[in-house]
Amino acid sequence: AQSVAQPEDQVNVAEGNPLTVKCxxxxxxxxxxxxxxxxxxxGLQFLLKYITGDNLVKGSYGFEAEFNKSQxxxxxxxxxxxxxxxxxxxxxxxxxxxxxxxxxxxFGAGTQVVxxx
Amino acid sequence: xxxxTQSPTHLIKTRGQQVTLRxxxxxxxxxxxxxxQALGQGPQFIFQYYEExxxxxxNFPDRFSGHQFPNYSSELNVNALLLGDSALYxxxxxxxxxxxxxxxxxxxxxxTVT
Numbered sequence: 445a446q447s448v449a450q451p452e453d454q455v456n457v458a459e460g461n462p463l464t465v466k467c468x469x470x471x472x473x474x475x476x477x478x479x480x481x482x483x484x485x486x487g488l489q490f491l492l493k494y495i496t497g498d499n500l501v502k503g504s505y506g507f508e509a510e511f512n513k514s515q516x517x518x519x520x521x522x523x524x525x526x527x528x529x530x531x532x533x534x535x536x537x538x539x540x541x542x543x544x545x546x547x548x549x550x551f552g553a554g555t556q557v558v559x560x561x
Numbered sequence: 562x563x564x565x566t567q568s569p570t571h572l573i574k575t576r577g578q579q580v581t582l583r584x585x586x587x588x589x590x591x592x593x594x595x596x597x598q599a600l601g602q603g604p605q606f607i608f609q610y611y612e613e614x615x616x617x618x619x620n621f622p623d624r625f626s627g628h629q630f631p632n633y634s635s636e637l638n639v640n641a642l643l644l645g646d647s648a649l650y651x652x653x654x655x656x657x658x659x660x661x662x663x664x665x666x667x668x669x670x671x672x673t674v675t
Contacts, residue, residue: 448603480666487565487651487666488604534603547594547655547664548617551603 446471448537450552458560463525465555467518467535476538477518478549479509481531488534494518505529525559532556563588565654565667573673574642582637582670586654592616593635594664595627598649610635611657639672647674 447470457463469475476495480488492503499511509520518535533556536549566585574580586593592611596604606619610629629635633654639646649671653664 478663485668487567487668488653490663490665493663536603547592548606548609548619549594549596549604549664550606551596553601553603 446475446537446539446550448535448550448552450533450535450555452555453553454556454558456558456560457525459527460524463520463522463529463557463559465520465533465535465557467520467552468516469518469535469537470516471537471539473540474513476540477509477511478536478538479503479507479518479520480534480536480551482534482554483531491520491533525557527559527561530557530559565652565665567650567652567667567670569670570668571671571673573675575675576642576644578642579638579640580642580672582639582650582652582672583634584637584652584654584667585634586652587665590654590656590665591633592655592657593629593633594653594655595635595637596651596653596666597621598651598669600648604651607637642674644674647672 449468478493479491492501494501494511502508532554534554535552568583594609595607598604607621608618609616613629624640626638649669651669652667655664
């Protein structure tokens with residue numbers, strides 16, 4: 445069974461400081477990994493994905509994430525946070541097994557990011 | 562280019578009633594997935610439809626059923642509503658030709674069961 449853990453319910457950071465949102469996963473074999481962001485009363489917005497290749501993935505709005513196979517982690521990062529980055533962030537995993545090939549995503553519980561001016 | 566649309570935006574139902582939620586996928590997408598997001602939790606996969614058939618299903622009871630139409634739009638039906646069914650229901654669409662890597666989500670339908 446696949447699972448995702450986001451160990452922090454909330455991350456607080458001052459505007460202009462680096463932002464990190466942590467994610468660890470458990471899945472058989474190599475995973476597909478995703479980050480989504482959710483603003484209040486909105487659906488999920490895709491930020492970035494890891495499929496294969498370079499462990500450092502760059503995504504939308506200046507976000508990036510690093511895939512670490514040995515630590516089974518996929519932490520989301522942004523060098524300089526903005527107040528507008530305040531939102532709920534979800535990490536998601538999808539396995540590569542045949543049963544997972546149709547794209548079912550397993551989400552973490554989410555991390556609330558609060559960026560203060 | 563319209564993204565994923567869902568209707569209605571909000572819905573209030575009474576225990577025991579039935580509800581139908583609707584989703585139109587992003588243009589060019591042929592696969593629709595439904596997720597339930599309870600308050601304070603991450604989305605949970607309900608099922609996925611492709612070529613008008615349920616292709617994959619999560620751990621949800623048979624009270625949850627769906628349908629996909631020839632134009633790829635989809636419906637989610639929930640029978641015998643329980644208080645615990647109160648949640649944000651998200652529809653996501655993707656393209657089978659794209660490896661189904663990226664799923665695009667709609668704004669959701671907020672269902673309240675009283």
